[in-house]
Every structure is written in structure tokens, then in C-alpha cells.
Amino acid sequence: MALCSTFCPRIPTYLRAKPISSFPSNPLFSLSFKVYSSQATDASSQDKFTGRVGFLGLGIMGSPMAQNLIKAGCDVTVWNRTKSKCDPLISLGARHGSSPEEVAANCDVTFAMLADPESAIDVACGKNGAVSGMGPGKGYVDVSTVDVATAKLINGHIKETGALFLEAPVSGSKKPAEDGQLIFLTAGDRALYDSVASLLDILGKSRFYLGEVGNGAAMKLVVNMIMGSMMASFSEGLLLSKKVGLDPNVLVEVVSQGAISAPMYSVKGPSMVKSQYPTAFPLKHQQKDLRLALGLAESVSQSTPIAAAANELYKVAKSYGLSDDDFSAVIEALKAKSHNTA
Numbered sequence: 001m002a003l004c005s006t007f008c009p010r011i012p013t014y015l016r017a018k019p020i021s022s023f024p025s026n027p028l029f030s031l032s033f034k035v036y037s038s039q040a041t042d043a044s045s046q047d048k049f050t051g052r053v054g055f056l057g058l059g060i061m062g063s064p065m066a067q068n069l070i071k072a073g074c075d076v077t078v079w080n081r082t083k084s085k086c087d088p089l090i091s092l093g094a095r096h097g098s099s100p101e102e103v104a105a106n107c108d109v110t111f112a113m114l115a116d117p118e119s120a121i122d123v124a125c126g127k128n129g130a131v132s133g134m135g136p137g138k139g140y141v142d143v144s145t146v147d148v149a150t151a152k153l154i155n156g157h158i159k160e161t162g163a164l165f166l167e168a169p170v171s172g173s174k175k176p177a178e179d180g181q182l183i184f185l186t187a188g189d190r191a192l193y194d195s196v197a198s199l200l201d202i203l204g205k206s207r208f209y210l211g212e213v214g215n216g217a218a219m220k221l222v223v224n225m226i227m228g229s230m231m232a233s234f235s236e237g238l239l240l241s242k243k244v245g246l247d248p249n250v251l252v253e254v255v256s257q258g259a260i261s262a263p264m265y266s267v268k269g270p271s272m273v274k275s276q277y278p279t280a281f282p283l284k285h286q287q288k289d290l291r292l293a294l295g296l297a298e299s300v301s302q303s304t305p306i307a308a309a310a311n312e313l314y315k316v317a318k319s320y321g322l323s324d325d326d327f328s329a330v331i332e333a334l335k336a337k338s339h340n341t342a
């Protein structure tokens with residue numbers, strides 16, 4: 001079945017796109033409702049996608065995303081390198097593909113949510129990769145966070161088969177993925193963007209179409225460069241407040257009420273004070289994103305000293321075995337530093 005825009009019936013009315021003016025200006029509304037900014041979308045998600053959907057990569061992000069598609073009534077086929085992660089989704093009604101190639105061959109559109117550029121390339125272009133199953137009338141949507149060169153490389157291989165390509169990295173972590181509140185940063189084939197708009201609207205609260213392939217990756221890396229630096233700076237503040245005799249919990253509260261408030265600080269601050277880092281966004285992925293963002297800055301000779309310093313801290317944290325902890329564990333690198341210099 002070729003890509004089509006037909007009705008996908010199980011999306012409740014309250015989850016459908018609403019203009020931003022329908023909601024009060026309270027930012028909390030954007031955390032709990034589907035809100036579409038005027039720039040974020042002009043494709044109508046009234047045209048529902050009912051083709052078969054493939055999903056490759058069922059980690060922290062991919063599993064809840066695939067689950068939301070299944071719960072919305074989509075016909076989903078999953079594949080993951082570690083097969084056991086497919087089982088809960090198969091229990092929910094998903095089909096299983098034995099390779100990315102088989103999934104792509106049997107589906108109209110295939111999503112991929114892989115760890116990094118290497119795995120994204122391997123799953124798309126490697127042996128039994130998705131490219132081998134692609135062809136005219138099909139689409140490939142890569143939602144992994146990769147660099148511009150990787151997005152362009154995969155785009156090239158997919159397009160050679162006659163299929164369409166959309167890069168669509170997401171902003172938003174484990175909880176937004178579970179809640180269908182992701183922000184899609186898409187670029188590539190506009191026709192594919194329009195075809196999968198209703199799927200993106202099941203998974204996310206907004207979607208930006210940014211033009212040429214590479215712009216999605218670039219936007220995502222800039223956002224995560226800022227986020228990585230913010231977390232490193234917040235970590236310094238928490239430790240400094242404690243060392244000068246303040247209660248870091250009170251700092252979290254003060255920050256939450258002022259102009260520098262951010263959900264990230266309010267959500268992660270209390271557990272950071274307790275030295276607990278339950279993984280939502282793995283530290284190794286934040287360091288990967290900083291590394292890729294620094295490469296992006298290098299490519300245009302943009303000075304990014306703060307991000308470069310933050311990247312060093314994440315590398316130190318990795319060397320302490322914190323790769324799979326949440327990225328807020330970067331604070332441990334600063335604790336170790338102050339111990340070393342004490």
C-alpha cells in the first residue's frame with residue numbers, strides 16, 4: 001500500500017490539533033495539552049494515516065512512541081536489536097519484523113529511533129538494513145538525534161530507492177514520549193511530512209517543518225547544546241549553594257519562581273540534591289549531542305566555549321561510569337573535581 005492520507009479512527013477529540021489561541025497563556029497548558037504554534041504546523045492532521053507503520057529501535061524513547069501508535073489504533077510492526085524489548089509491544093498487538101529490511105518491506109512508513117549516528121546508519125544502510133526494503137511509495141522517518149552529515153547520508157540512500165525521507169528528531173524526554181507530548185523538528189520531503197502528520201500528532205504536541213534535510217538535526221543539536229550547558233551550570237549552582245551553607249532545595253524553589261525557571265530544574269533538582277539520577281535522558285546521549293553540536297559549531301567557525309566546557313564535564317562523568325545514568329548525574333563530575341582539588 002502506498003503512502004496515503006486516510007482516517008485513523010482511535011484518536012480522541014481532545015488530542016486533535018487545536019490552534020494555540022484556544023488555550024490560556026499559562027505555560028503549564030503546553031505541558032499537558034496538544035498545542036500547535038502557528039509556525040509549528042500547517043499540514044492538516046485531519047487526514048489520518050492508515051497505512052502500516054514500522055518502528056525500529058525500542059529504547060527509552062522508541063518503546064513508548066511505538067506503544068502510543070499501537071494504542072491509537074495504528075498497524076505497527078516493530079524491530080529492535082535486542083529482541084526481548086519487542087515482547088511488550090507484541091503483547092499490545094504489534095507485529096514483529098526479523099530485520100529492519102523486513103520491517104521496511106512490509107510497511108508503508110518506517111520510523112527509526114536509534115542511539116547515535118553509527119547505529120542510525122547501520123540500521124538504515126547496513127546489511128539487512130531498512131534501505132534494502134524501501135522503494136517507491138514508501139517513507140522513512142528518522143527520529144534519532146544525529147548530525148547533519150548522517151541525516152544527509154541516510155537521506156541519500158533512502159532516496160536512491162525511490163522512497164521519501166524525513167528527519168524528525170524530537171525534543172522532550174521519556175515522560176513526554178510516554179504522554180505523546182514530544183516536539184518534532186522535521187526536515188526533508190514535504191509530501192512525507194504531510195502524509196505522517198497525523199502520526200506525529202499522536203506522538204507529539206507540536207511539529208516544526210524546517211526545510212532541507214540537515215536542518216532538523218542542526219536545530220536539535222543547538223537545543224541540546226543549550227540544555228547540556230544549562231544542566232552543567234545548574235549543577236555548579238547546587239553544589240555552590242550547599243558549600244556556602246544554603247539549602248539546595250531552597251535554591252531549586254527560588255529558581256523555579258524566577259525568570260530562569262525551567263521544568264528541567266524543577267523536575268530533576270530534587271533528585272539531584274539526593275544524588276539520585278533515574279534515567280530519562282542517558283548521560284552518554286547528552287555527551288554525544290554536545291560532541292555533535294561542537295562539530296556543527298566548528299563547521300561554521302562559531303565560538304562555543306561554554307558548550308565546550310560542559311562537554312568536558314560530561315566526558316569526566318562518563319569516565320566515572322555514569323554513561324547510563326540520567327544526564328543530571330553530570331553533577332557528580334563536579335563533586336569529584338572539588339574532592340580532587342580539596
Ligand SMILES: NC(=O)C1=CN([C@@H]2O[C@H](COP(=O)(O)OP(=O)(O)OC[C@H]3O[C@@H](n4cnc5c(N)ncnc54)[C@H](OP(=O)(O)O)[C@@H]3O)[C@@H](O)[C@H]2O)C=CC1
Pocket residue numbers: 056057058059060061062080081082085113114115116118119122123143144145146170171172173174280281282285286
Ligand atoms: N531519552 C531521551 O530523553 C531522549 C533521547 N533522544 C535521542 O533519541 C535517541 C534514542 O534515545 P533513547 O531511546 O533514550 O536511547 P536508548 O539508549 O534507550 O535506546 C537506543 C536504541 O538504539 C538501539 N541501538 C543502539 N546501538 C545499536 C546498533 N549498533 N544497532 C542497532 N540498534 C542499536 C538500541 O538497541 P538495544 O535495545 O538492542 O540496545 C535501542 O533500541 C538518541 O539519539 C537520543 O539522543 C531524543 C530526545 C530525548
Ligand SMILES: O=CC(=O)O
Pocket residue numbers: 145170171172173224281
Ligand atoms: O534530547 C533530549 C531531550 O530531553 O530532548
